[in-house]
Amino acid sequence: MDTAQRGMGLDWTTAAELVRRTAAEAARVGGALVCGAGTDHVDPSTEPDLDEVVDAYRRQLDVVEGSGATAVLMCSRVLAAAANGPEDYLWVYGELLREVGRPVILHWLGPMFDPALDGYWGSTDLDDAMETVLELVSAFTDRIDGIKVSLLDKDREIALRRRLPAGVRLYTGDDLNYPELILGDGIHHSDALLGILDGIARPAAAALVRLDRCDLDGYLDAILPTVPLARHIFAEPTYHYKTGLAFLAWLNGEQRHFCLLDGLEKARDVRHLARLFVRADRAGVLVDPALAARRMSSYLRAVGEAA
Numbered sequence: 008m009d010t011a012q013r014g015m016g017l018d019w020t021t022a023a024e025l026v027r028r029t030a031a032e033a034a035r036v037g038g039a040l041v042c043g044a045g046t047d048h049v050d051p052s053t054e055p056d057l058d059e060v061v062d063a064y065r066r067q068l069d070v071v072e073g074s075g076a077t078a079v080l081m082c083s084r085v086l087a088a089a090a091n092g093p094e095d096y097l098w099v100y101g102e103l104l105r106e107v108g109r110p111v112i113l114h115w116l117g118p119m120f121d122p123a124l125d126g127y128w129g130s131t132d133l134d135d136a137m138e139t140v141l142e143l144v145s146a147f148t149d150r151i152d153g154i155k156v157s158l159l160d161k162d163r164e165i166a167l168r169r170r171l172p173a174g175v176r177l178y179t180g181d182d183l184n185y186p187e188l189i190l191g192d193g194i195h196h197s198d199a200l201l202g203i204l205d206g207i208a209r210p211a212a213a214a215l216v217r218l219d220r221c222d223l224d225g226y227l228d229a230i231l232p233t234v235p236l237a238r239h240i241f242a243e244p245t246y247h248y249k250t251g252l253a254f255l256a257w258l259n260g261e262q263r264h265f266c267l268l269d270g271l272e273k274a275r276d277v278r279h280l281a282r283l284f285v286r287a288d289r290a291g292v293l294v295d296p297a298l299a300a301r302r303m304s305s306y307l308r309a310v311g312e313a314a
Contacts, residue, residue, distance in 0.1 A: 008200060009042040010079050010114060010155065016268030019048035023070045030074035041112055044068045045081035051088060057095055060086045061102045072108050079155065082116040084123045093129030093139040100143055110152040112178060115140060117158040119245040137167055148172045155180045155200050161188055168195050182241045186230045202248060206240065206255045207233040207292050236286040247274040251283050258284065258299040277310045
């Protein structure tokens, strides 16, 4: 899954190369992949109009669909700036959906992940915004695989998924309330397309196997211990969750260093990362606890020496 909010140090040229390489690897192992197509290569200061926004989306869609991945139509900062109301969003997305080569996934990304997207879909009233989303989905049901909702608002997500047309999935992006949203209410459920899965892949996989076997208690026993870790990693300011995920990957030996583009490894302080270490241990996500402890100790020493 690539639905990252770009524009935080990763440019489109590099992202496109990652899309192509990842898609090739996914094809090699028979895996499925979704990749974000947005407008982040456009300089907002140029104040593009709606036609230019559509063309910007087309450029990234060509790369994603050309690689064989399923496209996620990411929310666009330049569209948020250019649009004057819901009708502009409906027009832009309608133009794109008429042209896509296969069904895509929409993405409703809340301002906690990107403040520039406040008022997306033409309204700061989320009920009004939901009506615009539903109008779009109803008009292009055959072109939409689903919608990923990243609002961290479980009640609104549940309300939306109840109203989606048959065959359109609700992909949860709620990294705080995912256990119950995935489990569902016996009629509807949310599919998991979560950033936190990067950090909790092993217990989450075990939980989903149990859910497939209709072992609901086993599912909850496996997934619930990961929630305190997830809520810590995605604590406000939520858009710095990447720092915690990269730190966890380093603790687990999956990265040789703890560095991020634009120095974002410094976006969370030492106390936050120390608490992350404790919660990761309790969640059972540390693959090699001895290695994680050594790396945690080396990080704390480095911070202390630099102080």
